Amino acid sequence: MNDINHTEHANFWIKNEILHCTYKEIKLLDLATAQSIVRDRLQFQQEVSYPVFCDIRNVMSWEKSARDYLAKNGSVLAKAVAIYDDRYIAEVMSKFYLNKNKPLVPSKLFKNYHEAIEFLNNFL
């Protein structure tokens, strides 16, 4: 496992060719925060595209502008995205995002880590 890159809003590391991204505690994910996360991710991975495992359990709510931004720019240099969230509210929060915002790369919500990784392994 590579070293963990700690940034203001998220931690990034690469494990088995999958980029892991864990959001830190964010009460309201606004556009500026979303932009900062995408910027940090791109700087971390440089020119390499990865399948992305994205743990958003610490995000309490997100603004529409942030969702729109992530759906489009969150997929730059990402082969696929597995959103990991085992909360009850994930059912509406993430599914709403996936249905309404339609991310540009294959994206799916998972409540189980291993299933998420299995999904991403298809895009290695």
Next chain:
Amino acid sequence: MLNTFDKIRINNIYKMLLEMSEGRFSFQIERNDIDDEIEALVVLVNLMAQEIQQTLRYYSQLNSPESIFQFVQMIFILDSNFQIIYVNDDVMNHLIKDKKEFIGQSFIKILCDNSTHDWKRIADKLLINNYYQIKKKLHFQFDKDLTKEAICNITSIYHKENKNQFILVTSFQSKTQSQFIEDGLSLTSKILSRNTIQKKEKPNILKNEKDIKIIQKIHDYILQHLETPLPSLRILAHNFGTNEYKLKYGFKQLYNITVFKFLLDERLKKASLLIENTSLSMKRIAILTGFKSMPHFSKVFKQKFGRSPKAFRNMSGLH
């Protein structure tokens, strides 16, 4: 049976839905850490209000150019202790409170918890700089449980003669589409000079749900294939089961931009993101964003961002 706390939470959902039924979508129910069915409903109602608000604003802008104007919604004047000394009628209308509930109140008290941190940071700067100005989205406490967001312009005003400092907080209606912002000045001036020239009515191409869905699918397809050449409008339309006329004018009607301008804009936005945040070569970025020639890429990039891709990277600090 619901306990008292859950009854309050359900009541908040009722309140929010009633606000929405009267056409007010800028409220949000304050969230808490509980992870249960009621909280999931709260999340969903909040998400829906955000989406409807933006959609309605978007369509009103498309159909009525006058509504592009930004209207002042709320005005607060604060003294140097950040106590409210004046509010306009719009404040009362929007936050549905009485004037006397505001006057003399500390400004931070009418903000939600998630905005108090932002406000404290701004307040520090306001005190140090006499003519400090910043735009920030603040969340106001509408009543005990509903919140209302507004993009605020916060300005510090210093009165030289009596050496008093005042703080002016105004909120504006926000814009939705980036091209409205980019073209803001020219659009506004066009609208202002419209009193003599009446524009021709736009053709109404998208008459049914199916046509709209097709155009949305083409929009998504373009975004997903920025790096590959876009087929001609005729072939593209044919591939999605529509015709060139409907695609050409329907796309413009729905997104207020032509297909090719949209494609170019999105390619350039992606290129700027990669230039700013990666060390990929310009040639590679041009390829990744669908530009066939470097001179063309440099030219259109400079037209949009005012500087060449290389100068743009130098500004970002990544060499």
